[in-house]
Amino acid sequence: MSNPMEPLKSIQVILRQVVF
Incomplete structure (x- = not known):
């Protein structure tokens, strides 16, 4: 977990997939 x-x-x- 460095980022x-x-x-x-x-x-x-x-x-985004759920919204679309």
Whole structure:
């Protein structure tokens, strides 16, 4: 866990799929 923004990007990708 050196990049705290790594999981954030994954969440954003999932959110985009859910929104669309």
